Amino acid sequence: MSGKFEICNEKPYPLGCYIDYDKSLVVRAIFTDNKKCGITLYKSDGARIMDSLSISFSKSLKRGTIYSARIRGIKNIDEYDSYNYYADDAYFCDPYARHVIGLEKFGEDVPDNEIRAKLDNKSLQSHSASCFDWEGDVNPLVPYENSFVYLLNVRGYTKSSSSGVASARRGTFGGIIDKLSYLKELGVTTLELMPAYEMNEVENPVKKVSGKGNKVVYSKDGSLLNEKDISKKINFWGYKKGFYFAPRTSFCECPFDAENEFKNFIKILHKNGIEVIMQFYFDENENESLIIDALRFWRCTYHVDGFHLKGVRVPIRQIVKEPLFTDAKIWYDWFDTGDIYGTEAPNDRVLAIYNNSFMYATRRFLKSDDNTVNDFLKVMISNDNNNGIINYVCDYEGFRLADLVAYEHKHNEENGENNKDGIDNNLSWNCGIEGRTRKHNILELRKKQMKNIMTMLFMAQGTPMIFGGEEFGNSQAGNNNPYCQDNEIGWVDWKALDKNKDFYDYVRFLIDLRFSNDFLHNRRPFRLMDYISCGYPDMSCHGKEAWRPDLSGYSHVLGMLYCGLYEKSNDSDKPFIYVCYNMHWNRTEFALPKLPEGLRWSLLSDTGVYEGVKLSSQNSDFNILGDRSVRIYISETDPDYKKRKETGSKKNGKNRRN
Numbered sequence: 163m164s165g166k167f168e169i170c171n172e173k174p175y176p177l178g179c180y181i182d183y184d185k186s187l188v189v190r191a192i193f194t195d196n197k198k199c200g201i202t203l204y205k206s207d208g209a210r211i212m213d214s215l216s217i218s219f220s221k222s223l224k225r226g227t228i229y230s231a232r233i234r235g236i237k238n239i240d241e242y243d244s245y246n247y248y249a250d251d252a253y254f255c256d257p258y259a260r261h262v263i264g265l266e267k268f269g270e271d272v273p274d275n276e277i278r279a280k281l282d283n284k285s286l287q288s289h290s291a292s293c294f295d296w297e298g299d300v301n302p303l304v305p306y307e308n309s310f311v312y313l314l315n316v317r318g319y320t321k322s323s324s325s326g327v328a329s330a331r332r333g334t335f336g337g338i339i340d341k342l343s344y345l346k347e348l349g350v351t352t353l354e355l356m357p358a359y360e361m362n363e364v365e366n367p368v369k370k371v372s373g374k375g376n377k378v379v380y381s382k383d384g385s386l387l388n389e390k391d392i393s394k395k396i397n398f399w400g401y402k403k404g405f406y407f408a409p410r411t412s413f414c415e416c417p418f419d420a421e422n423e424f425k426n427f428i429k430i431l432h433k434n435g436i437e438v439i440m441q442f443y444f445d446e447n448e449n450e451s452l453i454i455d456a457l458r459f460w461r462c463t464y465h466v467d468g469f470h471l472k473g474v475r476v477p478i479r480q481i482v483k484e485p486l487f488t489d490a491k492i493w494y495d496w497f498d499t500g501d502i503y504g505t506e507a508p509n510d511r512v513l514a515i516y517n518n519s520f521m522y523a524t525r526r527f528l529k530s531d532d533n534t535v536n537d538f539l540k541v542m543i544s545n546d547n548n549n550g551i552i553n554y555v556c557d558y559e560g561f562r563l564a565d566l567v568a569y570e571h572k573h574n575e576e577n578g579e580n581n582k583d584g585i586d587n588n589l590s591w592n593c594g595i596e597g598r599t600r601k602h603n604i605l606e607l608r609k610k611q612m613k614n615i616m617t618m619l620f621m622a623q624g625t626p627m628i629f630g631g632e633e634f635g636n637s638q639a640g641n642n643n644p645y646c647q648d649n650e651i652g653w654v655d656w657k658a659l660d661k662n663k664d665f666y667d668y669v670r671f672l673i674d675l676r677f678s679n680d681f682l683h684n685r686r687p688f689r690l691m692d693y694i695s696c697g698y699p700d701m702s703c704h705g706k707e708a709w710r711p712d713l714s715g716y717s718h719v720l721g722m723l724y725c726g727l728y729e730k731s732n733d734s735d736k737p738f739i740y741v742c743y744n745m746h747w748n749r750t751e752f753a754l755p756k757l758p759e760g761l762r763w764s765l766l767s768d769t770g771v772y773e774g775v776k777l778s779s780q781n782s783d784f785n786i787l788g789d790r791s792v793r794i795y796i797s798e799t800d801p802d803y804k805k806r807k808e809t810g811s812k813k814n815g816k817n818r819r820n
Contacts, residue, residue, distance in 0.1 A: 167235050171223060174230040177455070178258040178407075179245060180282040187233040191256065192449075193219075194227060196249040203242040204278060208418075215242070244278040255279050255405065257452060260463075261420060262360045262405050268317065268333070268412035269396045269648060271364040294425045301467050302437050303489065304351045306511055306550030306625045307683045310673065311439075312350040313558065314338070314630035315399065316358050316413045317648070324656040335427040336415045342434060348633065349673040352437040354470060356558060358413055359442065359456075361404030365395040365646060395578065398648040399558060401443040401472065406456035409464075428465050437467040439491060444473035453477060458486055467491055470516070482513060491550075499548035507547040514550030517541070517624060521555055524618045525566070525589035528611060530745050530790070533715040538743075542622045542722065543701065545687040551624035555615050556632055559585070563615070563629075564637040564658075566590045567608040569597060573640030576651060584643030597640060609635075610790060613668050613769040614745070617792045620672040621722070621741050623684060630654055633669045635662040671767065675794070679739065681729040697758065698725040698738075708753040718746040723755050726797075738797040744787045752787045754795065762800040768793045 177190045179201070193199045200218035204211050215236070219229045236242075244263050246253045252275070255262060259279030264272045320327045320337030327337045338345075338353075345353070400410075409424040411417035431438055440460060444453050453476065460466045468491025471478065478494055481487065482502055493514045502513070520541040527538040544551055556563050561572075570592045572584045593607045612635065619626050630636075631654040638644050644652040659666060676682050681700070688701040703711040704721035711720060720743045726736030740763070742752050754763050770791030787793055 166237070167217060167233050169217075169220075169223070170232045170234070172230040172232040174225050174228040177228070178260075178282075179256055179279065181239055182232075185234075185236075185239055187236060187239065188231075189219075189233065190228060190230040191247055191258075192227050193224075193229055193247070193249055199229065199247070199249045202246050202248055202253070203236075203281070204244045204246075205241050206243055216248070240283060243281055245281050246275070246278050257405060258407050258455070259360075259405055260407050260459075262408045262411065265360060265362060266411045266417035269363050269394070271394060272362060277362070294422055296425075296429065296465065299429050299432050299465055301465065301489070302351070302432060302435050303467070303510075304435075304437055305685065306514060307685045308677070309351045309437075309550075309625045310349055310677075311352045311354055311552060311625060311627035312345065312348070312630060313354040313356070313554075313627055314654075315356045315558070315652070316410070318398070318653045319630050320654070321648075322650065322653040322655060325654065326656065331415050334413050334415050335424060339427060339430055342430070342436075345436065346434060348670065349677065350436060352439060352467075353431060354439040354441065354627070356441050357400035357402075357404070357443055358410050358440065359404050359406050360408035360410050361397075361400060361402060363397050363400065363412075363648075365397045365402075393578075395646050396648045397645060398652050399645040401645070403443075403445055403448070406442065406452065407459050425464060432465070437491070439468045439470055439493065440466050441470045441472060444471070444476055446473065446475040448473070448475075450477040450480070454480060454484065457481065458484070461486055461490055468493065468512070470494075488512070493552065497549055499546075503548055511546075511548065511550050513548070514552050514625065516557075517544070517551045517553050518557075520544070520551075520553040520619075520622065520624065521557070522589065524555060524615055527618075527718075527743075527745055528615050529589065529591040530718055530747060534745075535717045535720055536713050538618075539703065539713070539720060541624075542618065543688050543690075545623040545684065547686060552627050553619060553622050553624035554627040554629075555619050556629050558629060559643065561588050561590055561640075561642045562636055562638050563612055563632040564608075564635040565640050565642070566615075567611040568592055568637070569640040571596065571640075572642040573597075574643050576641060577643060577646055584641075588642060607790070609662070609665055610769050612665060614743075614790065614792050616669055616672060617741070617769065617794070618743075620669075620676045621682065623688070626676075631658070634659040634666040668767070668769075675739075675766070679724075679726065679729070679737070681724055681726050681736070682739065694728060696725070696727045698723070698727065700725055700728045702755070704740075704753065704755055706751055706753060708755040719744050719750055719752070721752065721755075735799075740795040742787055742793045742795070744789065744791050747789050749786060749788045749791075752785050752793075754785060757797050760800055760803045761797045762803075763795045764798040766794040766796050 172188060174190055179189045182188050189201055198218055200216060202214050202216045205213040217233060219231060223229045223231045246255060254274055255277045256279040260282060261280035262277060263280055264277040316335060316338065317333040320341060321333035325332060327340045331337045331340060409420045411420045414420045414423045416423055428438055457469055470493040482492055489512065491512050491514065493516060496515055497513050523537040523541040527534040556566065561569065570590055572581065574581050574584045577583055593604050593611065595601065595604050635658050636654050638651050641647065641651055690699055690701060692699050702723045704723060705711040705719055722741045724739045726738055729736045738757060740754065744750050757763065768791060770788035
């Protein structure tokens with residue numbers, strides 16, 4: 163007994179705190195060696211704390227570093243709505259909290275002892291995990307070969323007024339729902355969210371201490387400063403330690419109902435066939451048990467489809483071996499699939515690697531570097547029987563696509579770090595002028611380069627991923643590390659959609675072309691041979707001469723022929739598709755491979771043709787390819803073939819009679 167309470171030992175797992183059905187308080191928490199530790203319960207009217215109750219834990223409740231207890235006899239226990247743990251004189255929020263109170267306003271610096279965990283009451287249906295209606299919810303489970311990944315920052319995607327989203331929903335999960343018709347029209351199958359778990363976004367939090375006159379605070383480095391002298395830096399991206407079991411309340415239209423709001427967000431996306439992949443960042447000192455517990459929790463409670471794991475010491479082997487995740491997508495920088503699967507490839511691939519090799523190879527090929535065509539070819543046909551491969555040109559780090567062709571140097575002065583942050587080697591080319599310009603020829607070249615590299619992305623065999631806004635040329639003004647830019651630099655500028663409508667239409671064309679032809683996005687790697695005896699390999703390479711690609715160090719030209727006869731379909735008219743890449747600064751002659759009798763080439767697109775210029779359809783124009791241009795051809799029935807054949811038959815018959 164302790165006062166009026168009865169404190170009993172309880173099993174140590176699962177960690178967390180809640181009021182059980184019998185009105186007892188169940189507490190399971192990790193404490194390191196402290197002189198005293200315990201829990202403080204709070205009564206509040208929402209904003210203000212009205213009353214509190216502290217209960218200390220004895221060493222008899224400890225197993226390992228876990229204190230576990232069932233506390234009975236707390237008077238009016240239902241009136242307590244939140245809690246914190248304390249260790250000696252320090253208060254901290256439960257790392258296993260499912261809802262955190264105090265961080266509802268994005269970017270507001272809240273001292274650690276003022277961040278509280280919501281107290282779950284399992285006896286009240288309104289707080290029970292079972293109250294949400296998941297009926298009809300099904301995880302889409304889109305195969306990697308049929309996936310198109312769209313990465314975004316929840317706040318940055320719709321925070322700008324240019325998004326057209328109602329002000330109350332800007333920068334929230336609801337703002338993304340308001341863009342759902344746009345995402346479906348674009349063809350998105352998989353939505354990847356940058357960190358959306360709860361955290362204090364302030365990058366340099368301060369610790370307040372007592373003082374006379376002005377409030378005195380400790381800065382992050384421990385020196386004494388006045389509060390008015392400290393300039394906050396916001397971690398807009400969110401790659402930091404947080405509360406891994408709670409949705410970000412500042413991303414919610416109704417922060418105090420974050421659980422149901424996020425569940426509704428997931429259910430709506432699933433209903434529309436779109437997967438949700440959550441990014442989680444774990445620092446190197448994070449408890450491995452917490453990591454796995456957190457992923458299990460999101461999979462079970464919120465029905466998320468998978469996780470993109472970031473951090474140098476993630477227990478990846480334990481995660482992929484977890485039975486709960488056999489049908490969940492797990493993305494990481496690498497996997498030892500030999501250890502995971504042995505010699506037998508899985509029927510359904512759930513693992514995928516983020517392939518930065520694609521980014522490096524395509525960027526170098528785009529800007530006409532020497533010794534690039536071999537690497538470019540490798541990443542274009544890269545595929546794996548064991549795991550998916552996520553290809554991207556731009557991630558959240560580095561230049562946006564529009565800046566990749568407009569800047570050769572980073573411009574991160576606004577970050578307040580003297581332009582020393584962010585990577586220096588961006589593999590970018592500004593097309594002749596650094597930054598903004600009104601010169602028509604420079605702007606057209608930049609747009610052509612954007613079309614060129616997007617063609618590479620959607621014609622490659624891996625799963626394409628783009629960062630939200632890339633499809634219409636959103637810019638970050640040359641800032642290649644806007645992790646702290648919660649403003650127009652970091653937000654998506656939706657006005658660019660109208661400004662670059664022709665580029666957006668071209669991206670839509672590429673997406674439609676890719677997913678309307680299965681042989682452009684295969685489950686298995688190309689064999690690069692004619693294994694069905696049709697006269698053509700499944701994919702073949704060409705150059706200025708058909709069937710003779712130039713893979714030398716000075717080559718900037720490559721043709722890739724995709725044979726539709728390998729598509730498993732009853733349609734016998736599946737086309738051939740030929741993509742010609744000329745990343746040389748001069749125009750070049752280009753041979754077209756000969757097609758089977760009865761077919762001829764038709765030009766689908768040419769990135770060297772500007773808006774308003776009609777594509778030529780004459781065969782005589784097909785073999786000249788402009789500088790830094792990509793053409794896509796498709797086979798079509800030759801309407802003159804039958805006539806020529808009939809004419810030839812008549813002549814042969816006449817000759818035989820003579």
